[in-house]
Amino acid sequence: MTSHPSRPSRSAGREVKEKSIFDAARSVFAELGFRGATTAEIARRAGVPKANLHYYFPTKEALYRAVTEQILTAWLSAASSFDEQDDPAQALAAYVGAKMDMARADPLGSRIWASEILRGAPVIRDFLETTLAEWLSSREKIIRRWMDRGQIRPVEPRYFFYMIWATTQHYADFETQITALNRGKPLSDEQFAVARAQVIDTVLRGILAPI
Amino acid sequence: MTSHPSRPSRSAGREVKEKSIFDAARSVFAELGFRGATTAEIARRAGVPKANLHYYFPTKEALYRAVTEQILTAWLSAASSFDEQDDPAQALAAYVGAKMDMARADPLGSRIWASEILRGAPVIRDFLETTLAEWLSSREKIIRRWMDRGQIRPVEPRYFFYMIWATTQHYADFETQITALNRGKPLSDEQFAVARAQVIDTVLRGILAPI
DNA sequence: GTCTATAATCGGATAGAC
């Protein structure tokens, strides 16, 4: 009975193989985008025959959607790190720090997002227009409250968030360039820690009202 | 004699057609990257038969190299906007402003650069490791001189430049996302002017030593 | 569930008439 489970989810081997395909897909999509990626290359990196890949994920698009789905889920959980705290410095430092940690922990996710945006966001457009837009609006209100209280300088909240997103994601999306400018070596943990602290500090100094 | 010039450069029609292919290539490479782009789609957008494209640019890679070549040239001319002036605020404001203007004037160039970095920079790697690295080193010295004089706060110059690059290029690379977050409308000239001013202001406040 | 073989289509590039 258990040797040939009709429902694949029962098999532990399935999960392992599915994950290796999934991970390989992430790396190929991150490098080459949806159109540039080939199922042959994904299968090669996963170490499975191409037909096997199509058994687990019927089409290239289904695989791509599964990958983006996971990225949006991860984004949602990280977005909550921006809590409505009373102290803007503390809240912003936590948020920017979390974004830097994400870029470090999952650079591929950031790159797939970037690539999807570059091609016009056909798959995640709805997410951008609904979930992301709502999130941004709600945070905008918090920022404006801080401004009204004189806790931060007056800024246009949207452009302020774009700066945070751009700067933090840059460490993932442009890792190739950063490495090339670092004598060919990826940033060490120590270097990244310095960059992380400096990004937080510069962002805060840029927006906090001088005492 | 002139009706069938042996050297194509003699023909004015050639320049027009070459440019339309070149421009179409820029837009397709910016959206889909080198691998994702197809010569058929480039020819379609240029309004020429595919074979005609291959007459002017023998291979897809030759066309891509011509496109990147132009981007590196544009970068070099913009890089000089960071002059060794005595006043850091003035020099940095000019540089950041110039970068914002570039992102607005030529978003495609920025996107092609981003896409090239995402795939590991096979074509511009040498440029990154030589020209760009040297430029960064020389500017780093200027920044350190300003720090020594107490004109700006102590920062790691490299990460400071990464923030400038990331933030300014974000307006080109993530235009799709920014538009989606702006009720589906691209930033107007007025909105962009606000963003531009705010980016300059925030960067300066983040690094300038409080008086 | 797995994987070799293959169908069907796409994409880069060229031949050769005009």
Next chain:
DNA sequence: GTCTATCCGATTATAGAC
């Protein structure tokens, strides 16, 4: 210089044996 017709390798996906 231009462009239709076409070659041929690459690519997505499936058939069908195991």
